[in-house]
Amino acid sequence: MQYFIQVVVDGVATGAIYGALALAIVLVNRATGLINFAQGAMAVMATFVAFALTRAGVPLIAAALAAFAFAFVLGALLERVVVRRFEGGDPDIAVVATIGLLVLLTGISAAFFGYEPHPFPSFFPLGTVNLFGVFLSFRSLGTIVILVVAMVALQVLFRSTKLGLAMRAVADNPRSSALSGLPVSRLLMIGWGLAAGLGALAGILVAPQLFISPGMLDFALVYALAAAILGGLDSPVGAVVAAAFIGVVENLAGAYIDVIGDDLKIAVPFAVMIVILIVRPQGLFGRKVVVRV
Amino acid sequence: MEKLLARRSVRLVALAVFAVVLVVAPLVSSPFINYQLALIAVFAVALLGVNIVMGYTGQVSLGQSAFLGLGAYIAAYGVKNGWPLLLVLVLCAVLPAAVGMLVALAAARLRGLALAMITIALPIIGIPLARRFSDFTGGSGGATVSFMKAPDWSGLANDQWRYYVVLVIAVVAFLLARNLVRGRVGRAFAIVKENEAVALAMGVSPYRYKVLAFTIASLLGGVAGFSYLVVVQFTSPETLSFFTSINLVAAMVIGGSASIAGTILGAIYFVVVPVLAGAVNSARTALISGAILLAVLFLLPRGLASLPRRVRQLSARKSHGRTGATAPHNSPDGASSAAPPEIPEIPAANEERQAR
Numbered sequence: 001m002q003y004f005i006q007v008v009v010d011g012v013a014t015g016a017i018y019g020a021l022a023l024a025i026v027l028v029n030r031a032t033g034l035i036n037f038a039q040g041a042m043a044v045m046a047t048f049v050a051f052a053l054t055r056a057g058v059p060l061i062a063a064a065l066a067a068f069a070f071a072f073v074l075g076a077l078l079e080r081v082v083v084r085r086f087e088g089g090d091p092d093i094a095v096v097a098t099i100g101l102l103v104l105l106t107g108i109s110a111a112f113f114g115y116e117p118h119p120f121p122s123f124f125p126l127g128t129v130n131l132f133g134v135f136l137s138f139r140s141l142g143t144i145v146i147l148v149v150a151m152v153a154l155q156v157l158f159r160s161t162k163l164g165l166a167m168r169a170v171a172d173n174p175r176s177s178a179l180s181g182l183p184v185s186r187l188l189m190i191g192w193g194l195a196a197g198l199g200a201l202a203g204i205l206v207a208p209q210l211f212i213s214p215g216m217l218d219f220a221l222v223y224a225l226a227a228a229i230l231g232g233l234d235s236p237v238g239a240v241v242a243a244a245f246i247g248v249v250e251n252l253a254g255a256y257i258d259v260i261g262d263d264l265k266i267a268v269p270f271a272v273m274i275v276i277l278i279v280r281p282q283g284l285f286g287r288k289v290v291v292r293v
Numbered sequence: 294m295e296k297l298l299a300r301r302s303v304r305l306v307a308l309a310v311f312a313v314v315l316v317v318a319p320l321v322s323s324p325f326i327n328y329q330l331a332l333i334a335v336f337a338v339a340l341l342g343v344n345i346v347m348g349y350t351g352q353v354s355l356g357q358s359a360f361l362g363l364g365a366y367i368a369a370y371g372v373k374n375g376w377p378l379l380l381v382l383v384l385c386a387v388l389p390a391a392v393g394m395l396v397a398l399a400a401a402r403l404r405g406l407a408l409a410m411i412t413i414a415l416p417i418i419g420i421p422l423a424r425r426f427s428d429f430t431g432g433s434g435g436a437t438v439s440f441m442k443a444p445d446w447s448g449l450a451n452d453q454w455r456y457y458v459v460l461v462i463a464v465v466a467f468l469l470a471r472n473l474v475r476g477r478v479g480r481a482f483a484i485v486k487e488n489e490a491v492a493l494a495m496g497v498s499p500y501r502y503k504v505l506a507f508t509i510a511s512l513l514g515g516v517a518g519f520s521y522l523v524v525v526q527f528t529s530p531e532t533l534s535f536f537t538s539i540n541l542v543a544a545m546v547i548g549g550s551a552s553i554a555g556t557i558l559g560a561i562y563f564v565v566v567p568v569l570a571g572a573v574n575s576a577r578t579a580l581i582s583g584a585i586l587l588a589v590l591f592l593l594p595r596g597l598a599s600l601p602r603r604v605r606q607l608s609a610r611k612s613h614g615r616t617g618a619t620a621p622h623n624s625p626d627g628a629s630s631a632a633p634p635e636i637p638e639i640p641a642a643n644e645e646r647q648a649r
Contacts, residue, residue, distance in 0.1 A: 035406070037539065085591065092347065092353075092542075092546055093546055093590060096590065097587065099539055099543045099586070100586035100587040100590060101583070101587070103582050103583030104579070104583025104584055104586075104587060105583070106579050107578070107580025107582070107583050110577075110580070111576070111577055111580055222413060222417060226410060229406050229407060229409070229410040230410070233406060263421050263424055264421045264425055266417060266421055267417070267421050271414070274399075274414055277400075277407045278402070281403045282407075
């Protein structure tokens with residue numbers, strides 16, 4: 001039972017990382033209606049900024065804040081300079097543009113830091129805490145707490161601030177928002193900036209575990225995409241729940257089903273997902289899209 | 294009419310020149326160049342599959358690498374067990390097609406991103422499976438084979454012989470696909486892409502044609518896998534990599550969606566750009582490739598195949614001093630009428646956005 005709880009908590013922690021990235025994907029999708037394949041590469045780039053700063057002797061927390069600022073500016077800039085041109089056109093082309101960004105940004109990270117992985121400092125001490133006989137690692141607990149705080153903050157931003165309301169309006173109907181005087185262009189840039197910041201958070205939290213390299217989040221991106229689509233692309237809560245679900249299912253299957261083991265556990269959440277999507281095509285929490293002729 | 298005839302003869306001449314180049318090229322180039330040329334023929338077939346699903350039928354497919362890998366593994370297994378090559382080729386076509394059809398039968402009811410997700414899952418599940426069943430696949434180390442050596446009577450080197458083999462496969466695949474997309478099935482694909490409800494009203498079952506498109510794409514993926522093994526003589530779980538699928542999609546859009554010529558251009562792009570970028574600076578391959586991809590999208594959002602039209606448009610703009618409405622598509626592929634005409638509303642919305 002204790003082992004079970006440990007496995008589940010570790011699964012939620014891994015899932016929380018995917019969740020942050022998935023949330024970033026959902027944010028971008030709501031704002032600009034496209035899937036951003038470069039979300040992970042942007043996050044890695046911001047994490048590299050934190051990496052360079054910590055290596056220069058800046059304390060981790062300051063380095064992380066600088067990375068967020070960098071990510072925000074990067075996201076806003078990419079939206080304005082690159083993505084804007086493809087918005088409202090053929091969605092296939094827009095998605096391929098983000099694939100181009102993925103390759104380009106990975107290349108830029110590699111140009112500065114090389115492809116080999118580097119160790120990255122962690123916010124949390126190694127070791128575990130004993131909660132009612134269950135040993136939980138500081139890293140898992142800390143990751144979950146930080147990401148829950150981030151998600152609550154985001155929810156507050158979207159539900160109870162004027163900025164959030166404006167961003168939701170733009171996501172809903174850019175033309176009407178423009179007519180009622182909202183600065184649509186700037187709001188789209190803010191949306192992308194926020195998403196990039198969330199990605200940077202995921203990158204910094206996962207880097208101590210994975211070691212930082214340009215391709216660090218390539219795999220996490222696939223999970224995050226899965227979580228975003230499984231949760232329903234219009235539902236932030238859904239994305240987070242789906243991400244936790246993926247993390248837990250993967251860990252449980254790896255731990256308890258011998259045939260599956262460590263190598264095949266990746267396949268399990270995806271197989272489950274296929275079944276869920278076939279039963280509920282709109283995702284777990286998504287709204288059904290009504291198609292008009 | 295005369296003009297059309299002239300253009301037609303021009304096209305025929307161009308086609309003949311292209312054919313001669315394809316046949317003569319390996320005789321005068323180095324083994325390295327022949328290897329790249331053969332790879333273009335390999336990935337052109339895989340890309341043709343992506344284009345049939347995405348470009349012609351409008352369904353997102355991010356799983357083509359899974360079928361490429363499946364085909365390559367079947368070929369490797371067959372070759373190792375000494376099966377006749379023709380049988381191996383047929384199996385490489387039929388088995389991936391069957392897998393693709395099974396997946397599509399379940400998934401084709403879904404639309405858009407849910408469908409995309411299921412196709413993403415294919416390589417993600419496929420890679421650990423390929424590692425696990427090492428008796429069949431050779432595990433993480435992959436499977437190395439040695440076959441398809443040039444027969445003595447041909448007087449060709451291995452690289453030249455293999456190039457001709459995969460070229461013949463590619464040419465056959467392209468001829469069949471061209472007839473398919475120009476005919477009844479192609480028109481059905483186009484209407485499914487345009488509007489499923491309209492398709493239904495016209496008696497075209499979107500479900501059936503989506504399944505058909507996926508099946509054809511998987512078949513082509515499997516055949517490309519066979520060609521891949523012929524050229525590379527090696528396959529590993531890396532062949533299935535999700536990023537190969539993503540890059541195939543990128544190459545499809547770069548070449549030109551719903552266009553046969555665009556598919557060939559896309560394959561050239563897919564193979565040549567990384568090589569070129571590596572030649573410029575091997576440590577900056579990704580950076581240069583990404584920059585090229587974005588540059589092409591900025592200049593030619595409809596793909597390399599739209600270059601002539603784009604040039605005509607620009608020159609027309611210059612001489613008439615006003616932007617023509619989109620030039621009528623008289624693309625040779627017929628089905629390009631499926632490409633939606635540029636919607637005037639959206640640029641207006643964009644201008645509105647930028648106005649503030």
